[in-house]
Amino acid sequence: MISPQKNEDILIKWIFGEIIYNKHNGKQITDQNQWKWATNTRFQKIMYNVAENFDIPITRSWYMWGGYIHSPLSEKIGFNTYMKRYANKPELVEKLRIQIKDLGFNTDTIINEIIKQTKYFTSASMNQILPVYYKVKTPSEYVLLYISKQNLNDILEIFSENNNYKEKKHLYELEDNYQHNYYIYDEESKALLDEDIITSTKNKFYTLVNTAIDKIETYVLEEKIIENHVLSFFKDISNYYKDYIWNPYASIVSQNTLKGPRAIEEKKIMAEKEYKSISFGSSNFDNLTIRLKKENIEPSFKEYKLLNAISPLDKNVKEMLNELLNIYQNEDADHE
Amino acid sequence: MNNAIHILDTNIILSYASDFEENHVDCQTYFSLDIIKTTCSRVNIELGRISSKRNKLYEDIKRFLETISSIEKYTPSIPLNDNEIKHVKKIMPFLMKVPMYNIRQYLDRKIREIQSGINNARNMLKKPFIGLYNHIALETHIDKWINNMSDSQILSDSCCWARETKSNFILSTNDYSDFINKREDLYYCICGYYENDYKDKNFEILSVSEILHK
Numbered sequence: 001m002i003s004p005q006k007n008e009d010i011l012i013k014w015i016f017g018e019i020i021y022n023k024h025n026g027k028q029i030t031d032q033n034q035w036k037w038a039t040n041t042r043f044q045k046i047m048y049n050v051a052e053n054f055d056i057p058i059t060r061s062w063y064m065w066g067g068y069i070h071s072p073l074s075e076k077i078g079f080n081t082y083m084k085r086y087a088n089k090p091e092l093v094e095k096l097r098i099q100i101k102d103l104g105f106n107t108d109t110i111i112n113e114i115i116k117q118t119k120y121f122t123s124a125s126m127n128q129i130l131p132v133y134y135k136v137k138t139p140s141e142y143v144l145l146y147i148s149k150q151n152l153n154d155i156l157e158i159f160s161e162n163n164n165y166k167e168k169k170h171l172y173e174l175e176d177n178y179q180h181n182y183y184i185y186d187e188e189s190k191a192l193l194d195e196d197i198i199t200s201t202k203n204k205f206y207t208l209v210n211t212a213i214d215k216i217e218t219y220v221l222e223e224k225i226i227e228n229h230v231l232s233f234f235k236d237i238s239n240y241y242k243d244y245i246w247n248p249y250a251s252i253v254s255q256n257t258l259k260g261p262r263a264i265e266e267k268k269i270m271a272e273k274e275y276k277s278i279s280f281g282s283s284n285f286d287n288l289t290i291r292l293k294k295e296n297i298e299p300s301f302k303e304y305k306l307l308n309a310i311s312p313l314d315k316n317v318k319e320m321l322n323e324l325l326n327i328y329q330n331e332d333a334d335h336e
Numbered sequence: 337m338n339n340a341i342h343i344l345d346t347n348i349i350l351s352y353a354s355d356f357e358e359n360h361v362d363c364q365t366y367f368s369l370d371i372i373k374t375t376c377s378r379v380n381i382e383l384g385r386i387s388s389k390r391n392k393l394y395e396d397i398k399r400f401l402e403t404i405s406s407i408e409k410y411t412p413s414i415p416l417n418d419n420e421i422k423h424v425k426k427i428m429p430f431l432m433k434v435p436m437y438n439i440r441q442y443l444d445r446k447i448r449e450i451q452s453g454i455n456n457a458r459n460m461l462k463k464p465f466i467g468l469y470n471h472i473a474l475e476t477h478i479d480k481w482i483n484n485m486s487d488s489q490i491l492s493d494s495c496c497w498a499r500e501t502k503s504n505f506i507l508s509t510n511d512y513s514d515f516i517n518k519r520e521d522l523y524y525c526i527c528g529y530y531e532n533d534y535k536d537k538n539f540e541i542l543s544v545s546e547i548l549h550k
Binding site for chain 2: 175176179180182183206207210211214298299300301304305307308311313314316317318320321322323324325326327328
């Protein structure tokens, strides 16, 4: 008798292998250029949906990018190793298929679903697919969180790539979009975890990104091409966002949605990931701040005055907000 | 005047950094003057505290707008007097039509502008006493003086004052009453600094505007 763990291992490898097998019609593929479609994110989604639709006993949860399979095949090394193995030797997949049939699964029906899911997830770029996928597939209580986090991710990538805004309004739209999505993300993530360390890191991150966006605005106002070091700073911001601003919450969602044979063990692993990403996020933040100052990405006092003066906010609203700040400012000075 | 040492109080630096203050423009001009400006450690600590407490404002506004149906229950997260609370409550309903994320962005940038101004002002400060005088001794005296007077601080309208002694010693502050009430303290502080019996008590009190146009 096969143990449930061994059983799960065979099932994961089989579904993984069938994705490659069917995409290339059972042919042997040795040229890695032909695998360009095969990304880890795509495989996770396909495998997760297949497991969900047939209630296949595979340990899975809703994690960083949506559906996630808890297996070494989801890690970079495991993914590359098995990708190469099954692409080079399609007969290994055929052998697995026989084993799965023997376990009592209706392989033909499942293969049809694998083909259908593969077709869908390779029909466009993941950037195009993910927003729709999140709307439809995310567990209802996390829909807003996933949509806003994906929008933030995309906006930060645009900031890291676009060195020239032909029209100022494009930058303002992007900025407004960022602010809007960050607000939703902040509110939704607070509902999951509202502890001082992560809140403080998130607040500092919010201010840091705004500072860098303000710097971009100064380039646009002066009609200058945005320098590479500013774009590269946004790349680092984007990575930091994924690792330390998003990962802690994604780890919590994963713990809440884990199911399958190894759910209990995996919950412990994800709790550890949550803890580590929160503490490393706090300690690694200083590197970004140092870079901001060292590379002169922070606008000058003069530039800030100009930016606030031309802020699209209504003049009366600005005056009211200034009055509020003034009250708090005097109060600070008076009571300290 | 050009040789005088100006010792700046917190509000001078804030007035330079923040355009809420009536004398903001004067303070900006004052900072552009080629004069020796310095400050004491207590002022630096106070500026740090002011910066860190501002973030509470956004949370306060958000909390207020979320519970707008029960305005009377609103309590600010830092101590405000009755008039200020009334003023805050009057302003908040007008902000309801503005998306919170726009409010947050504006406040965040405004706070950074003020912080940048404070940093700018700090960068313009010098430590003229090192090598010339005993800097630590002076700072201790000034700290002591400011600490002594803090209990009776009364903030006047935003008017910037400076006091000049015949020995080219100027202390800039917004609070005229400090000088009136603590005249003797300041005098003894300066006497201690110069380690002699400084007999000339004929201090001159000047506003920043007077300094600028003298």
